[in-house]
Structures are given as C-alpha cells and as structure tokens.
Amino acid sequence: MKELIKGNEALAEAAIIAGCRHYFGYPITPQNEITAYMAKRMPEVGGVFVQAESEVASINMVFGAAAAGVRVMTTTSSPGFSLMQEGVSYLAAAHLPCVLANIMRGGPGLGNIAGSQGDYFQAVKGGGHGDYRLIVLTPAYVQEMIDFTILAFDLADKYLIPVLILTDGIVGQMVEPAEFPKDYKPNFYDKSWALTGAKGRPKNVVRTLWLDDYGVENNNIKLQQKYARIKAEFVMYEEFMTEDAEVILVAYGTPARICKAITKKLRNEGYKVGTFRLQSAFPFPEYRLMELALEKHVKGFLVVEMSAGQMVEDVRLSVRDYKPVNFYGRMGGVLPEERKIIEYTLDMLKGKVEVN
Amino acid sequence: MENRVIISGFGGQGVLSAGMVLSYGAMFAGKYPTFFPSYGAEQRGGTSNCTVVIDDEEVASPVTQSPNIVVCMNQPSVNKFENWVEKGGFLIYNKSLVNNPPKRDDIETFSIDANKLALELGDVRFANMIMLGALIAITKLYPFEHLLKGIEKFFGQKGRANLVLLNQNAAKVGYELFARL
Numbered sequence: 001m002k003e004l005i006k007g008n009e010a011l012a013e014a015a016i017i018a019g020c021r022h023y024f025g026y027p028i029t030p031q032n033e034i035t036a037y038m039a040k041r042m043p044e045v046g047g048v049f050v051q052a053e054s055e056v057a058s059i060n061m062v063f064g065a066a067a068a069g070v071r072v073m074t075t076t077s078s079p080g081f082s083l084m085q086e087g088v089s090y091l092a093a094a095h096l097p098c099v100l101a102n103i104m105r106g107g108p109g110l111g112n113i114a115g116s117q118g119d120y121f122q123a124v125k126g127g128g129h130g131d132y133r134l135i136v137l138t139p140a141y142v143q144e145m146i147d148f149t150i151l152a153f154d155l156a157d158k159y160l161i162p163v164l165i166l167t168d169g170i171v172g173q174m175v176e177p178a179e180f181p182k183d184y185k186p187n188f189y190d191k192s193w194a195l196t197g198a199k200g201r202p203k204n205v206v207r208t209l210w211l212d213d214y215g216v217e218n219n220n221i222k223l224q225q226k227y228a229r230i231k232a233e234f235v236m237y238e239e240f241m242t243e244d245a246e247v248i249l250v251a252y253g254t255p256a257r258i259c260k261a262i263t264k265k266l267r268n269e270g271y272k273v274g275t276f277r278l279q280s281a282f283p284f285p286e287y288r289l290m291e292l293a294l295e296k297h298v299k300g301f302l303v304v305e306m307s308a309g310q311m312v313e314d315v316r317l318s319v320r321d322y323k324p325v326n327f328y329g330r331m332g333g334v335l336p337e338e339r340k341i342i343e344y345t346l347d348m349l350k351g352k353v354e355v356n
Numbered sequence: 357m358e359n360r361v362i363i364s365g366f367g368g369q370g371v372l373s374a375g376m377v378l379s380y381g382a383m384f385a386g387k388y389p390t391f392f393p394s395y396g397a398e399q400r401g402g403t404s405n406c407t408v409v410i411d412d413e414e415v416a417s418p419v420t421q422s423p424n425i426v427v428c429m430n431q432p433s434v435n436k437f438e439n440w441v442e443k444g445g446f447l448i449y450n451k452s453l454v455n456n457p458p459k460r461d462d463i464e465t466f467s468i469d470a471n472k473l474a475l476e477l478g479d480v481r482f483a484n485m486i487m488l489g490a491l492i493a494i495t496k497l498y499p500f501e502h503l504l505k506g507i508e509k510f511f512g513q514k515g516r517a518n519l520v521l522l523n524q525n526a527a528k529v530g531y532e533l534f535a536r537l
Contacts, residue, residue: 002383004383004391113395170417173393174391174392175390176391176415177383254417255416257416258416262415264413338416338417
C-alpha cells in the first residue's frame, strides 16, 4: 500500500532500512527534514545521531565512522556541500564507503532555498582536489529517493566509494505516493580492512598521505581502475518514447518530469519526441547517448536543466558531432518553462539548430 | 487531465493539512497526486500555502504558477493569488476573512462564510475542511467519498481518530453548499 511520503523523509527512512545507524549532519534548507527525521528516528533504532557544529565537522565524522566500517550518511544542500569538499576528497582517496546527499538549492553563494541544479559540475567532475569520482545517483521521484538510497549503500560498500544522491530541492520537498520495501535485508559486506581495534590481528591503516615517490600515484591507479570497473558494470537511465523520436529531451530530476509530460503532450499532437532521463550522472550513460545519436531517426537533442548548462557538456561529449545538442535552462532556483521547452523542441523538429 | 490547486491562508488555518487531505483523497480516487508546501521564510501574518497537483497520469511538476483552482482562506491570499488563476479557473474564498473580494470576471469565483460555519460546528479550525468539501462539490475533482476517506487517513494516522468524524462532518457542510451545482 502506497503512502504519501515527503522526498526528504523517504530518503531518511530508506537509509535506516539500508542499515545506516550513523548519521551526522548540520541543518540547511531545503533538506532539513532529513536531519530532523534522523534526530527522532536514530535513537528509536539504536543508532547514532549527531548534529555537528558545521558541515566541515559532519563530513569528518562520516570519515571516522566509515573508517570504522559502519554504514554512515550525511546530507546537506548546496552551500553545505561546498564546505564538505575537502572531506569528500579524503573519503574518496581513502576508499571509504559512505552515502552523501546534496538536495540542491539556488546558488552560487548563499543563493536561495528554491530547488536548483547548479551543483552538477561539483558533484560529477569533483568539487574537491585530486583525481577522484563519486558515484552520483539522480532521483526524480519520491519512490526513487527510497530505491536509490538503498542502492547507494550497497554500491558504496561494493566499490568502497562515497555515493552521492544528487537532486533538486523540489524532489526533496515534494510529497507523493511511494512505498518502502517490505522485508528488505541489507547485504552487509566484509570489512576486514576497517579500524575496529587490532587486538589479536595485524593493524589496519586508513590513509590518504604517502611521502614515498610512487605511493600517491599507486593509489591513483587503484582509484582509476575502480572507476573503470564501475563504468563497465553500472549505469542507470530511463528512456521514454525514444524508439522513433526525432528530438530527444535530456534531463534529470524535476526538469526530467516536465520533459516526460511534454513528450506525452507533443506525441498526442503527432510529433515524434522522446525523453532520456539520467538516473546516474556518474557513470554517465555516454554509450547509450552515442548510440541514439547514430540512429537515423534522431535529428538532435535538447538538454533541459535548472542551471546555466552543466550536464549538457557531458551530453555533447557523448553525442560528439553526430547530432546537434541544444540547451535550455533557468538558473537561481527558477523552473524551466514548459512553453519554452515546447517552443525549442518544435524549432529542432523543423531543423532549426541553435536555440541559444 | 491535470488539475493544479493552490490552497493559501494564515499559518494555523490548516492549509497544509487541507493539502494533504486533498492529496490522500486523490490517491484513493485512483489518481496521481503531488503535494508541495511553501517552505520559505514567511512573514508573520503573511500567507502559508501549498500546491496540490492531481493528474490521471504521473504528475510532471509539483509546482505551478498557473493554478486552475485556488482556495483562499484570507485576504492576503486573495491579494497574492487572484492573478495567478488560469483563465476559466476557479477561485474559492473564505468571505469571513475577505473584505475585498476578487474582481476578475474571466474566472469563476465562489465565496463561503467558512469561519462562521466552522464556529457553528464548534471550532473555527473546521474552516479548512468546509472549504475542501466545497472545493470538491464545485470542481468535481473526484467523488466526495474519496475526500472522506482522505480525512479518515490523515487524521486517523496522526492518532487523532476522534477528529475524523468531526472533520468529515465539516467537509459535508461545505460539500452540501454546492452539491447541486
């Protein structure tokens, strides 16, 4: 039986279901419900909740808990995630599994508290220093806030990597019917590398510093091999009416929901339009997008974002010069207008290429 | 068919509760609802509002600036949202707290003395359910029985079972006002 559940609370309860018993966070709108929910729920399930003194502290508490081998999460919104970047780089370098969430709001700077997608570069290209990646999942529905969070804990432990849930404040704040899985049993991985007290066994070391000639390069090679493996084994996306589409709308999060509705609307009027919705932003579905670009029926792609154009760069890298890629976006917490998306889509169907 | 509803009023008038009840009713009616609260820093004495989108299929955006149904529980809400209503849409307002009624003639407006009716039922806080009952009668969003189920679900799960019947009764009062429309 489905219930009406708020996106943020869905994410929080899903983390509990996934076996997360350690949460550290600092309040920030529009993700406050997660922190509030965890403050209430963690004591009920015998877990640990700490409201840290800042995001810098909470991400380092995550480092400690992850090094100790427990399932751990912190959540925040854009300015808070910027503060966390040093810790995120350290977590990635140390191969530590954890789940992070950035419920994006308008930026740059303190910005505003409306939903936005201006942090794609930071999430996908690395907001901290060094050659590292996160697995980035991009839910657009409350049901996906549940499913992707549970998946995130599994991926984090499987690949020993921080996994980021990246979505806009609208998905975090909205309430819609969804359901939690019944009888889900978390798959706890062997963590014999964890710092659990070395009595009776050789000591374990979790580190991000090497002062010899090749230590850091060797760690980088390990990281890159891991990212290559993840790219080979994992990617998620939804294709909606793309099978014969002439123009394909590409989006994630709330704009993707709008694009799907526009696709239905234009299909009813006889236009061959489809939507390609990212469910993971790293790995990026580059091969599938290139395949679509090579299809004869595809005239081009229109990327829609709540940003100045960030994800569009990855679409262009995937599609290369095979087909035109146009962009429409609104910034600072403003939702792309349906009317404009339709106008640009029809332009592309008529062969007009550059929209901005 | 997509219906975009904004419910607006003072904090404390049960605006968010009304939005949740309306959403649950839509769910029981087999439709797809989304509920989106205003979560901004509202000024005291200003409006609190929520958006409920109800569709026969998956909802696209849970937010809108062109609602086709607006419920105003007080004057500031009318001031803010009258111009948002889509042409041909509905504006339903609580005339107990509205001295300057909406003026547009390209939308359908309905007034309800909701505070007075609520006080007759014993508590001014029933005004929100009276407005919801009226909304269902006027817009025929979905059959009224589902709204009653929505009330049962919302107030029942909050451990306020005693309030289920009282609120259902209030919704009936609102519904009866326009049931023959």
